[in-house]
Amino acid sequence: MNSGIPALRAELDERCERIGRRVTFMEVCGTHTMSVFRSGIRAMLPKNLRLVSGPGCPVCVTPRGYIDAACDIAGRDGVMAATFGDMMRVPGRSGSLETLRSAGARIRVVSSARAALQLAREHPGCDVVFLAVGFETTAPGTAASVLEADRDGVDNFSVLMSQKLIVPAMLALLETADPQAPELDGFLCPGHVSVIIGADAYKPIVQRHAKPCVVAGFEPEQILRGLAHLAGQVAAGAAALENVYSGVVSLQGNRVAQKLVDQVFVVVDAAWRQLGVIPLSGQLLAPPYRRFDATRRFAVAISEDDDDPECRCGYVIQGKVEPRECPRFGAECTPDSPVGPCMVSSEGTCAAWYKYGRNLPDPSARGTQEVGL
Amino acid sequence: MCLAVPGRILERGGEDAVVDLLGNRLKISTVLTPEAKEGDWVLIHAGFAITQIDESDALETWEYLREVYGSSPAGAVAPDSEDAMTGEGP
Numbered sequence: 001m002n003s004g005i006p007a008l009r010a011e012l013d014e015r016c017e018r019i020g021r022r023v024t025f026m027e028v029c030g031t032h033t034m035s036v037f038r039s040g041i042r043a044m045l046p047k048n049l050r051l052v053s054g055p056g057c058p059v060c061v062t063p064r065g066y067i068d069a070a071c072d073i074a075g076r077d078g079v080m081a082a083t084f085g086d087m088m089r090v091p092g093r094s095g096s097l098e099t100l101r102s103a104g105a106r107i108r109v110v111s112s113a114r115a116a117l118q119l120a121r122e123h124p125g126c127d128v129v130f131l132a133v134g135f136e137t138t139a140p141g142t143a144a145s146v147l148e149a150d151r152d153g154v155d156n157f158s159v160l161m162s163q164k165l166i167v168p169a170m171l172a173l174l175e176t177a178d179p180q181a182p183e184l185d186g187f188l189c190p191g192h193v194s195v196i197i198g199a200d201a202y203k204p205i206v207q208r209h210a211k212p213c214v215v216a217g218f219e220p221e222q223i224l225r226g227l228a229h230l231a232g233q234v235a236a237g238a239a240a241l242e243n244v245y246s247g248v249v250s251l252q253g254n255r256v257a258q259k260l261v262d263q264v265f266v267v268v269d270a271a272w273r274q275l276g277v278i279p280l281s282g283q284l285l286a287p288p289y290r291r292f293d294a295t296r297r298f299a300v301a302i303s304e305d306d307d308d309p310e311c312r313c314g315y316v317i318q319g320k321v322e323p324r325e326c327p328r329f330g331a332e333c334t335p336d337s338p339v340g341p342c343m344v345s346s347e348g349t350c351a352a353w354y355k356y357g358r359n360l361p362d363p364s365a366r367g368t369q370e371v372g373l
Numbered sequence: 374m375c376l377a378v379p380g381r382i383l384e385r386g387g388e389d390a391v392v393d394l395l396g397n398r399l400k401i402s403t404v405l406t407p408e409a410k411e412g413d414w415v416l417i418h419a420g421f422a423i424t425q426i427d428e429s430d431a432l433e434t435w436e437y438l439r440e441v442y443g444s445s446p447a448g449a450v451a452p453d454s455e456d457a458m459t460g461e462g463p
């Protein structure tokens with residue numbers, strides 16, 4: 001299966017050499033982040049190619065105010081919170097869901113919104129709250145579960161929404177006036193998010209900003225192919241949308257899922273961790289389904305600007321710094337004792353760097369090292 | 374949370390299906406892939422089939438997952454089994 005890797009590496013090397021300057025691509029998918037490290041791709045990148053991780057880890061982009069709201073609700077009598085496992089250890093202002101569970105709160109780890117709904121059916125005396133975080137891949141499941149709860153009258157079910165949309169965040173990174181933001185030459189677009197939204201969803205990035213976008217799968221060969229296509233475009237002075245995962249991703253995406261999401265959610269401005277509010281980048285329940293909105297049921301507000309100013313996760317998810325450039329990385333912030341979400345999540349950039357990347361060349365040398373031409 | 378994993382539909386009933394996911398039986402929802410039939414391959418994300426895929430693509434991904442996660446990759450990608458839709462994992 002790996003037979004194509006040497007050829008793709010050679011292609012990528014040749015194209016980066018042809019580009020003749022430093023080139024920066026961003027991936028925006030936690031699975032890409034992990035796979036790039038685990039497979040050793042990061043160590044084999046051409047010297048003038050920098051691959052940065054963007055805001056693609058759902059737990060990492062969720063603001064601290066959301067964790068605090070989740071803890072507030074989960075700690076109440078008669079409540080059972082249901083969450084994806086990655087959320088358990090993310091620190092809020094006063095502890096995490098895990099510390100709350102240790103203190104006796106009823107918090108269950110689930111791998112699906114539907115499993116949360118099932119908990120509500122099994123525990124009619126409990127208010128079951130599903131912590132709905134994630135991107136376009138999790139949104140249809142959340143929407144389907146709300147519809148099912150509505151149809152079957154499962155009134156002890158609600159969702160605490162923090163569903164995010166990736167394309168508005170990618171556009172925001174290109175449109176920021178922040179001088180620290182990296183100059184990006186193209187995006188490696190996420191494979192499984194694109195199953196839902198379709199490859200065409202990235203057209204605004206290509207059309208408005210003339211940045212190449214290539215949709216790629218998560219296996220090493222697929223990622224290398226994606227990078228080679230990106231480099232090929234830059235070398236040729238092109239900016240196009242390509243889909244090198246066409247066996248799985250269509251141009252239009254999953255219409256059934258899109259229709260379901262459009263029925264149950266409305267698109268709203270949303271707060272991202274340390275990125276502030278990005279226009280039209282999140283989803284809340286549409287009016288007919290608002291009785292399932294946990295913020296209403298429990299009269300809780302999610303604070304928009306409550307992120308820890310000392311934590312640099314917000315810089316990491318914008319590609320502004322590598323994890324090792326954070327003073328806490330590997331010292332007071334480790335997977336066993338995480339300070340920020342990027343170290344907690346199994347898909348977090350800091351967790352990936354901690355596990356696989358600590359022996360890579362020092363990032364402080366980046367500004368001065370010879371570009372391999 | 375971004376990773377979707379291929380599975381093969383063993384049984385279908387209404388909007389639910391039981392799939393073979395790397396040798397494990399898993400109950401999923403097919404509400405997002407209404408046309409998928411028994412024997413078809415689907416990509417599964419967070420308990421939902423999100424698209425149908427070719428068998429060859431599916432088997433290639435299985436092979437990769439087995440390489441990465443070793444002999445019991447299902448636990449790494451699908452902490453819930455059919456009998457335990459909820460649990461304390463992963």
